[in-house]
Amino acid sequence: xxxxxxxxxxxxxxxxxxxxxxxxxxxxxxxxxxxxxxxxxxxxxxxxxxxxxxxxxxxxxxxxxxxxxxxxxxxxxxxxxxxxxxxxxxxxxxxxxxxxxxxxxxxxxxxxxxxxxxxxxxxxxxxxxxxxxxxxxxxxxxxxxxxxxxxxxxxxxxxxxxxxxxxxxxxxxxxxxxxxxxxxxxxxxxxxxxxxxxxxxxxxxxxxxxxxxxxxxxxxxxxxxxxxxxxxxxxxxxxxxxxxxxxxxxxxxxxxxxxxxxxxxxxxxxxxxxxxxxxxxxxxxxxxxxxxxxxxxxxxxxxxxxxxxxxxxxxxxxxxxxxxxxxxxxxxxxxxxxxxxxxxxxxxxxxxxxxxxxxxxxxxxxxxxxxxxxxxxxxxxxxxxxxxxxxxxxxxxxxxxxxxxxxxxxxxxxxxxxx
Amino acid sequence: xxxxxxxxxxxxxxxxxxxxxxxxxxxxxxxxxxxxxxxxxxxxxxxxxxxxxxxxxxxxxxxxxxxxxxxxxxxxxxxxxxxxxxxxxxxxxxxxxxxxxxxxxxxxxxxxxxxxxxxxxxxxxxxxxxxxxxxxxxxxxxxxxxxxxxxxxxxxxxxxxxxxxxxxxxxxxxxxxxxxxxxxxxxxxxxxxxxxxxxxxxxxxxxxxxxxxxx
Numbered sequence: 336x337x338x339x340x341x342x343x344x345x346x347x348x349x350x351x352x353x354x355x356x357x358x359x360x361x362x363x364x365x366x367x368x369x370x371x372x373x374x375x376x377x378x379x380x381x382x383x384x385x386x387x388x389x390x391x392x393x394x395x396x397x398x399x400x401x402x403x404x405x406x407x408x409x410x411x412x413x414x415x416x417x418x419x420x421x422x423x424x425x426x427x428x429x430x431x432x433x434x435x436x437x438x439x440x441x442x443x444x445x446x447x448x449x450x451x452x453x454x455x456x457x458x459x460x461x462x463x464x465x466x467x468x469x470x471x472x473x474x475x476x477x478x479x480x481x482x483x484x485x486x487x488x489x490x491x492x493x494x495x496x497x498x499x500x501x502x503x504x505x506x507x508x509x510x511x512x513x514x515x516x517x518x519x520x521x522x523x524x525x526x527x528x529x530x531x532x533x534x535x536x537x538x539x540x541x542x543x544x545x546x547x548x549x550x551x552x553x554x555x556x557x558x559x560x561x562x563x564x565x566x567x568x569x570x571x572x573x574x575x576x577x578x579x580x581x582x583x584x585x586x587x588x589x590x591x592x593x594x595x596x597x598x599x600x601x602x603x604x605x606x607x608x609x610x611x612x613x614x615x616x617x618x619x620x621x622x623x624x625x626x627x628x629x630x631x632x633x634x635x636x637x638x639x640x641x642x643x644x645x646x647x648x649x650x651x652x653x654x655x656x657x658x659x660x661x662x663x664x665x666x667x668x669x670x671x672x673x674x675x676x677x678x679x680x681x682x683x684x685x686x687x688x689x690x691x692x693x694x695x696x697x698x699x700x701x702x703x704x705x706x707x708x709x710x711x712x713x714x715x716x717x718x719x720x721x722x723x724x725x726x727x728x729x730x731x732x733x734x735x736x737x738x739x740x741x742x743x744x745x746x747x748x749x750x751x752x753x754x
Numbered sequence: 755x756x757x758x759x760x761x762x763x764x765x766x767x768x769x770x771x772x773x774x775x776x777x778x779x780x781x782x783x784x785x786x787x788x789x790x791x792x793x794x795x796x797x798x799x800x801x802x803x804x805x806x807x808x809x810x811x812x813x814x815x816x817x818x819x820x821x822x823x824x825x826x827x828x829x830x831x832x833x834x835x836x837x838x839x840x841x842x843x844x845x846x847x848x849x850x851x852x853x854x855x856x857x858x859x860x861x862x863x864x865x866x867x868x869x870x871x872x873x874x875x876x877x878x879x880x881x882x883x884x885x886x887x888x889x890x891x892x893x894x895x896x897x898x899x900x901x902x903x904x905x906x907x908x909x910x911x912x913x914x915x916x917x918x919x920x921x922x923x924x925x926x927x928x929x930x931x932x933x934x935x936x937x938x939x940x941x942x943x944x945x946x947x948x949x950x951x952x953x954x955x956x957x958x959x960x961x962x963x964x965x966x967x968x969x
Contacts, residue, residue: 531877531908605873607800644798644833657900690900691864691883698832
């Protein structure tokens, strides 16, 4: 059924209670609990679209992110798509389809690499669902969930063996992450999938042009993986049955056997498993100084000698810039990748942040001279999150009220009635 | 950045059995051990990242003891691994008005190693920049001001810092160079690539192995 057909057939949504059963051992207010559920979905492909459709029927809050566009082949496995949708960004197209089917909850969309977003973009979600074959994205999202202590549901398929898998990571600091279970073959696949172009250097970014192979599967195997994922999400949200956190669930279509196994942390996992305590501040972070932010994080007092570091949203601190006339010139401000940083005072030519002197995170000793200057005076007025890290503790500072998209990429609201 | 005045003396190195893969067998000099201890006391990040940075730093200092052409000047392990190092290597610089190539004998390198490089492949231009001399004229070195060295289209996850140093030596001395200006990977200065294609007789600038004390 295409988006347009669906729009014609689906008027206002009925109440969830009209069909929601009283689950055995479940709570009486299940419908309300599901409506409160806030889920960020990364990957709006053949598995992700099915999950989104089910989540939309709960009526909660959804964030959708996908870097891809619909191709003619997408019609073979992606629900709610038709020939007219080919070429559209997947996340926006899905958002439109969900609205057309009567979804009235809050909806946010990001058409681009999820790695462009800051930690703040996921701070309000209760759960993150990952439905992508991109291993680099998997690693990145796994890291975000560990830092924020968010549960992560990863749904995937292996078409050749009719296998559907759902891994549910609790996000606890002592629990596993996607990388904890990587085999040698998966690390090799990550290496094979990642390519770079020298144009990335020109853009001032370490941007990888990932080339994961397309999902080779059938539409029904993808929807089966989505259904299994939804069952786990439901059990998690309503506390049904044995806890699903930190479990691996696999169904094989050849044998119809289901395997459930625990997921554990791998002590040799190379990824950072540090959890960030979240603190929400009134007003804009850009108006505060790094010293004030350190105090707000409870990690103060800040000084150049303190073993502290700062990660200011997507910004890097440029200690020096480079110019053809005079080599390196001091800069001392936060910049975004590829951002012009001004003109050389001597020759008036554009100067660029020197990669050797770019810091992200930036140690307190590097920013000692500017600890008392507000972020907006240092070029990071648009920051929505600041991570302050000490020896053994890390705190993520966020604004109490979310702001619309600024200079750093973020989810954009998809209002009711949006085209 | 202050100018490079340090001289690297020609001394016969004591290479451990096992060569560059046995740097952990090299006992650090007092000065290098003090530098390592000073950096380690300020080392930040997760436990595994701190451990990795310490191991890389130790390797780099050991390398500087067995390779007379290489000297570590500064190191920073607070967040991203950073090192300022001197490398005695022929560095091709912008030809003069008569088309005569200028070759400097010493490079000041800025080496950075981000935490993600431990487990994810990184772009070949993401690790090393030539801070001095300026005006490097090389197909795989970006033009001023950044002068990043491209060591390949993609460097494997977990690559060792000592391997970056060796690759940089190979690249700057043009023992290993990508000159096809049409290739999307490797060439950061297409003009220099075209120039060098006409002067292949000058390539490489040196055939001396990295550990050899000579030029």
